[in-house]
Amino acid sequence: MNIAVFIKQVPDTTDVKWTVNNNIDRTKMDSVINPVDKEAIEAALRIKEQLDAKVTVVTMGPKKAEDVLKEAVAMGVDDAFLLCDSKFAGSDTLATSKVLSASIKELLPDTKLIIFGQSAQDGETGQTGPCVAARLNLPSVGHVSEIVEITEEKITVVSETDKEKITLNVTLPAVLCIYNYVYPPRIPRVCGYVKAQDYNYVTYNMYDINVMDSETGLKGSPTYVSKVFKCNDTRNGMLFDAGETSVSEIYQEIKKVL
């Protein structure tokens, strides 16, 4: 069984740099692997331990996103490649989902299972997985808290939100989004890091995956930032310094609002 895991590199700092188009300039930031995406990799590796599976990790980003692929290879995945093209820069969810789904169609056509993390720390929209699924006409399940069983034809998963817990049978191929804190990722071993260092990370561009200029990047993104501003709301309340005013005095004020 072929399994693909999509991971995202997220900025490691809150020190944001902006491009002239008001997009985050990812080339100037340190990147780490989005934490829940590691759990997606872990979920895939656990399936691999049960079935005869090949796990491929894919990320879209600048050349230096290779760093997060290294981490994935160190964890034990079979292959990892990068979708990198200057034309991809500035892609919103719609454009991103086009690139990712094209990579499945062109490069990994016999994929049975596609796994994402629930959402990315820097966007928190959780849309990319479901959008890729919609584009590929595949069923998708989000908030996956457990993979119960998997065969070549179908997968049984538990999807849990704060409202309900549902067990589902899904016909493969399918897309899953793994929820936080359900598959604690393994720590790579030294030999994993050694393999990751020497691994040949292939890069594919727009043409390799048959994506047109107009479909990706800023051009292919219907949404755009028109303005960025600082929110200047204030409440002009009272301010106490606990070093100067006793808590018992401050409490007299608090009491009035409780």
Next chain:
Amino acid sequence: MEPNGILIYAQTDDDNRIEPVVKELLTKACSLKEKIWNQRIMACVIGERINYEEMIKELGAYGADEVIIVSDNRLKTYNKTYYSEIFTQIAKNHPPRIILIGATSQGKDIAAYVSTKLETGLTADCTDLDIGEANLLLSTRPTFGGQLTADILCKTFPQMATVQQNIFKAEKIDKTAVAKFDWIDIDKIENKIEVINRVVKKNSSENIANADIIVAGGLGACRDNGFALIHELARKLNASVAGTRVAFEKGYILKSQQVGQSGKIVAPKVYIAVGISGADQQLVGIKNSGKIIVINNDKNAPIFKYADIGIVGDLFKVLPELIKEVDKDKEV
């Protein structure tokens, strides 16, 4: 067909009640509608229902001009495949300028699917909506860093946005809506997801969206007995415990207790923020609180600008004393 109107996904719960966020979106849609010429508000209900009259009356009372109903016995409970495809077809049959969907997990599922199928833009978890240049929908949302807010426009139609519950206020108006029954060929939809078991969780004590008083902790409280103190104060005040995304990531609270853009938007009478810096993603979640009390040892923390009562001090010193004061108060 020229796109016209604002289409709202009227999500209902298991007991056929309209979700609160739908009413809030209808109210907002009314104010958006005033700014663009000749638009109608459509609310789309999907399900298997008996009492439609009440549903139409209620959606009308919050501003819907038309209620589009799709009914089938296969739609009794939410099914992602059916619901998403049906809503997409509704949007194709009645092409709107704008689609608004509540940012519930169901709403997000549907929004992602619809935007892909219609090849249009979607802005998630908006914290405000307005009409901007060229009569386009202006969706506001905090940017990554949390110190800046962005206005986002969409160059394709329909322009889609999802919004959390409690961002807008619902207001009843005196209005009636007309019903439209749409027939969609459900047999043509291939369902590849089979529900084999479903357990509905009871609304647990940590339902912070409806809490009166909330004591919330941030990274400052994520060590030693910080959260124990928060829990103790909350118990004494009969309050709910909540926290920031960092507190969730560090395992001190559940996701359902997270306040903010990607958590819950709360509107308690009193919100007590302990060791929270006040990133925009947190602030948008607490804006509608009655009074905000802040405890933070950095007097420059952005959260102080939102404080009605601000206390610059170490939470590990202030909280125990505050708890003592509450105790004393209770004795008399």
